[in-house]
Amino acid sequence: MHIKRLLLAMAATLVAAPAFAQAPTAPAAVPGWAIGRPEGSTLAPHAPRLTVTPLADVPVTALRLPPGFRAEVFAHGIPGTRMMTEGPNGTVFSGTRAIGRIYAITRNADGTTRTRTIAQGLNQPNGLVMVGTNLIVFAGARVLRYDNIEANLDSVPAPVDLTAAFNLPTDAEHAGNHFWKFATLGPDGRIYTNIGVNCNICTFDRDRFALLVSFNPDGSDRRIEARGVRNSVGMGIHPVTRELWATNHGRDWAGNDWPQDSLHRVRRSGEDHGFPFCSGGSADPQYNAGRACAEFTQPAALLGPHTAVLGMRFYTGTMFPEAYRNQIFIARRGSWNRDRLSGYDVVVAHLDASGNVTRVEDFMTGLRDEANNRFLDRPADVHVLRDGSLLVAGEQMGAIYRITYRQ
Amino acid sequence: MRRFLCAAAFLAAALFVAPASAQDARRGSELAEGRCASCHGANGRSQLHDIPSLAGQQPGFIIVQLILMREGVRPVAAMAPFVENLPDKDIEDLAAHYASLPPGPSEDRTPRDTALFSAGQALIGPRNCAVCHMPTLVGREQMPRIIHQREEFLARTLGEYRSGQRVGADPQMNGAVVGLTNADIAALAHYLAHRD
Numbered sequence: 001m002h003i004k005r006l007l008l009a010m011a012a013t014l015v016a017a018p019a020f021a022q023a024p025t026a027p028a029a030v031p032g033w034a035i036g037r038p039e040g041s042t043l044a045p046h047a048p049r050l051t052v053t054p055l056a057d058v059p060v061t062a063l064r065l066p067p068g069f070r071a072e073v074f075a076h077g078i079p080g081t082r083m084m085t086e087g088p089n090g091t092v093f094s095g096t097r098a099i100g101r102i103y104a105i106t107r108n109a110d111g112t113t114r115t116r117t118i119a120q121g122l123n124q125p126n127g128l129v130m131v132g133t134n135l136i137v138f139a140g141a142r143v144l145r146y147d148n149i150e151a152n153l154d155s156v157p158a159p160v161d162l163t164a165a166f167n168l169p170t171d172a173e174h175a176g177n178h179f180w181k182f183a184t185l186g187p188d189g190r191i192y193t194n195i196g197v198n199c200n201i202c203t204f205d206r207d208r209f210a211l212l213v214s215f216n217p218d219g220s221d222r223r224i225e226a227r228g229v230r231n232s233v234g235m236g237i238h239p240v241t242r243e244l245w246a247t248n249h250g251r252d253w254a255g256n257d258w259p260q261d262s263l264h265r266v267r268r269s270g271e272d273h274g275f276p277f278c279s280g281g282s283a284d285p286q287y288n289a290g291r292a293c294a295e296f297t298q299p300a301a302l303l304g305p306h307t308a309v310l311g312m313r314f315y316t317g318t319m320f321p322e323a324y325r326n327q328i329f330i331a332r333r334g335s336w337n338r339d340r341l342s343g344y345d346v347v348v349a350h351l352d353a354s355g356n357v358t359r360v361e362d363f364m365t366g367l368r369d370e371a372n373n374r375f376l377d378r379p380a381d382v383h384v385l386r387d388g389s390l391l392v393a394g395e396q397m398g399a400i401y402r403i404t405y406r407q
Numbered sequence: 408m409r410r411f412l413c414a415a416a417f418l419a420a421a422l423f424v425a426p427a428s429a430q431d432a433r434r435g436s437e438l439a440e441g442r443c444a445s446c447h448g449a450n451g452r453s454q455l456h457d458i459p460s461l462a463g464q465q466p467g468f469i470i471v472q473l474i475l476m477r478e479g480v481r482p483v484a485a486m487a488p489f490v491e492n493l494p495d496k497d498i499e500d501l502a503a504h505y506a507s508l509p510p511g512p513s514e515d516r517t518p519r520d521t522a523l524f525s526a527g528q529a530l531i532g533p534r535n536c537a538v539c540h541m542p543t544l545v546g547r548e549q550m551p552r553i554i555h556q557r558e559e560f561l562a563r564t565l566g567e568y569r570s571g572q573r574v575g576a577d578p579q580m581n582g583a584v585v586g587l588t589n590a591d592i593a594a595l596a597h598y599l600a601h602r603d
């Protein structure tokens with residue numbers, strides 16, 4: 001019965017597509033995340049784990065890496081660890097979402113780490129960026145600057161509130177959708193961040209949502225770097241070409257295999273990458289509105305359906321083999337809007353001399369249990385330490401893995 | 408088309424391999440006796456106005472909520488002294504304890520109002536409640552059991568989700584209640600408290 005109704009609903013949607021694409025601007029009766037959801041589906045986001053995972057339960061031995069690489073636990077007992085940044089003295093800062101904390105991880109003389117919770121009770125403080133000795137935190141629309149943070153880890157002073165200066169869309173305007181931020185510092189001294197779309201898929205103000213934007217560190221001089229990028233939670237500036245690159249989450253509820261999450265290359269500020277009309281380079285089944293996808297900037301690479309691509313970094317270290325230099329490591333946190341799990345790994349996008357992606361290959365696997373369609377952890381971000389090793393934040397188990405290479 | 412059918416047929420449950428459970432319901436029972444029972448009821452069924460029942464509640468929901476309270480993400484003044492520095496282990500054990508108690512309506516539940524009940528029932532489908540809370544409304548994982556909860560508590564909670572005062576582990580409930588009127592909320596709360 002469900003199936004019959006579903007087919008009728010789908011047929012109606014397909015027939016009505018052109019009108020539908022222009023109509024829905026009023027607040028929907030269903031939550032933004034559920035727009036397009038076929039009736040009867042029980043797919044839902046996975047439950048977070050917010051308690052401390054004992055070291056013995058951190059699945060470091062399950063990790064699979066190319067020959068010569070090995071993984072160890074860098075830090076653990078940090079529930080919800082996500083985006084990472086590093087201070088000039090080597091402190092690794094990590095943001096979170098649901099648990100609302102910011103962690104500071106320092107290394108002891110014996111190589112072990114010490115973790116402090118330096119802020120809590122924040123609304124999804126996912127975006128962290130170091131500007132000199134100051135840590136800037138994006139917690140939704142709220143922007144806080146913790147000055148001279150590494151000198152004050154034991155008694156963190158009240159942050160400077162930059163919320164008004166950045167003037168990002170409020171959490172209410174996002175209506176619960178894609179309000180969390182990623183942030184990174186460009187070589188031009190500007191902060192690059194995302195403004196996600198305020199729904200799963202809908203008609204929205206394309207100058208206000210689904211953007212990559214940059215600011216001066218004081219929140220002034222906002223510039224739109226890219227339009228039509230649904231929700232990017234990972235960005236990096238190419239170390240040689242200085243072009244902005246970003247990962248992007250595709251929409252939900254358009255099937256198990258469409259669209260693919262994507263990697264985007266921004267050659268010029270303000271380019272249009274096509275959402276909601278096109279995703280992953282092809283037409284949206286409901287929101288295309290008669291637009292040719294060729295008129296938009298094409299994705300630099302497709303990264304798999306619903307894989308939830310998050311943090312990405314160019315590898316700028318020297319520890320790993322030369323073949324990895326200036327290539328992009330990408331954390332794929334893993335799918336929920338798909339029958340068979342996808343992602344739950346770290347991949348590398350290899351670029352040629354002109355900056356075209358030549359291939360995307362697996363790097364860190366082992367967290368997706370294919371036989372049982374389960375997962376062991378969710379990689380949310382990667383970070384290149386100064387010694388050239390690579391950190392991977394495991395959000396579900398509250399642990400950060402460190403990957404080293406030895407010939 | 409086929410992929411939609413697959414999605415519709417698929418039951419998403421327990422996709423995350425949780426570490427071996429270290430939860431201890433007996434220890435949780437001892438912890439609850441001194442701190443929780445006076446408000447939430449000795450059997451986990453609250454007899455106090457606006458205090459929720461916890462008997463049979465999903466352990467994942469209790470764990471997430473106690474952590475959000477402890478962290479200040481969900482501040483609840485009455486709970487503040489109890490959650491301050493509360494260790495994860497205590498939270499997990501308390502959750503195991505309350506999950507093990509047989510659920511049921513409060514003893515002081517008002518009689519069913521047929522019109523209000525029907526109005527609430529009519530909203531359950533359009534609002535997709537069963538997607539997360541399951542068709543029996545007993546919840547799953549981080550999503551709570553809502554059947555037979557205290558009516559006035561449900562009404563207040565739905566209102567707080569609507570105003571944005573309350574957030575969960577994710578913002579989905581805030582989205583789910585967009586546009587509900589006060590009358591809708593009253594009807595939903597009555598239906599949930601009185602459903603058979």
